[in-house]
Amino acid sequence: MSIKIENITKRFANYRALRGINLEVEKGELVALLGPSGCGKTTLLRIIAGLEIPDAGGIYLFNESMNDKTVRERNVGFVFQHYALFKHMTVFENIAFGLKVKPRKIRPRRDEIEDKVSSVINLVQLEWAAKRYPSQLSGGERQRVALARSLAIEPKVLLLDEPFGALDAKVRRELRRWLRHLHHELNITSIFVTHDQEEALEVADRVVVMNKGKIEQVGTPMEVYEKPANAFVYNFIGNVNQFSSEDAFICNSSVIDDSSGVEFVRPHNIKIVKEGFNSEFVPAVVTHIFKFGASVRIELKHIGSKKFIDAAISNEEYDNLVIKVGDEVYFNIEESRVF
């Protein structure tokens, strides 16, 4: 067991950031902490690093209790959302910092430091930038320097706080792929925090979905997407339509027995036809068509209740259907879950 989090609670002045978190991370795993802002994911990460002190509970790294250990003694690599590079130092000096500040007894020799720095600088493919200052680099490059800097001290675990949060979409996608490769190569136990569900599903081995200071579900990306444990996870991961018992017009498609339940339907589980064959098909108006990539997203408005419904169909289906905005169509729910 690489990281063990035992019953961590943390309270800030006016709210409870974490309420009894338990989690175990295997050696070499890449785990995503996923949740909306304010759910406590960053606080949890900072507690693991020792930058924040929990009110109760314990952190174990490689079966050793970290409760009395300072940040310095924990030997974790931490990557910040806004890079936190040292502005007045070159890329080389930034990366060498962690080695240079070691106590004299265990500090590597100067040439050893240089070797180590060039090896991690190679790893992040920034050899050309060694003598530059952070302000001369792009956001993506800065974050790679930050990563190299944390890897230079050979940490036992790597913690990344929204590492791609400040980058634009294209760079973010590249870096995601690159992080996965890097992790594969180094096999260092890593936890990263994100509010972007796509990022979590794409990069992580396991996803921890958090909400309001609690863990809602832990599972592989496939599990949390296909088998959400509860309404929150269903809602948070992937697009979803929600129907409560008030939306009586869909009752005939999937009966809601208890009135407090909410029916969740993924957009691709909604079927659109031009003619309603029977009472299972509900009439609606097409209000928007968004054709992009592998599927077509269609926004429908139920005629009676004016409720909007998101549907997604394949390009092929769309071509066969021949619809445009303003058309009256019928839809039906093929698959759904009630919580």
Add this chain to the structure above:
Amino acid sequence: MSGKIKNKSILSEPLIVRLTLIVLAILFLIIFLGLPIAVIFKEAFELGLNNYLTSITDAETVSSIELTVITTFVSLILNLIFALAAAWAITKFDFRGKNFILTLLDLPLTISPVISGMVFVLLLGSHSLLGQYLNQYDIKIIFAAPGIILATTFVTLPYIVRELIPLMKEQGRQEEEAALSLGANGWQIFFKITLPNIKWGLMYGLILCNARAIGEFGAVSVVSGHIRGLTNTIPLHIEILYNEYNFSAAFAVATLLTLLAMITLFLKTLISWKFK
């Protein structure tokens, strides 16, 4: 295209308005800054260069310069240490009573310097409890150099720290936290990360504080006792000379302060240019 010409008239005021504003500003500068400075130098050299030189090399003048230099130096060092500690504590840690301390820091700016001086006389003068205690051990603070240093330090307290707090607040704690996670200890973080990040702001604050310390009159006047050759700083010495109708000597010494002010201004401009 005629668009260019049109734009110009939209973007600027009529010539008459511009001229009036410029003339007003220049007149104001001449009357309130240019003329007084010119008068200082004119009066100082009125009785010739020799007289000027004897005025500023007079034993009492030299001793007042010495006292001012010592006072300024010591209060700068004290304020530097205090400002670094206070700004570091206020911006890098959360604790109860932070806002109270922030308010307290502005106190010397809002209190009249005369009152600041009086406070120290009441606190440490021979009639106070503390003063009687100090008297037993023959420690003189009021009407002596320590009192002058104390009063100057009090009055100039906010200058450096007020320069540092917004700067350090803006920079946040992230670089320090990064250094911490990389294994640096407190001193390493301070000298390798925090200090390089604030060095220009710190210099700027030091210069402002320096200018204020050299010129401080009110508070120092109360605690000094005006003992010639012993507890007179430059501004106090100028006042004495002036009150004795020794105008050319008073203005001669005043040119020294003016020159110091100009040097300070030059350094300040240089640093703020570098800093921005």
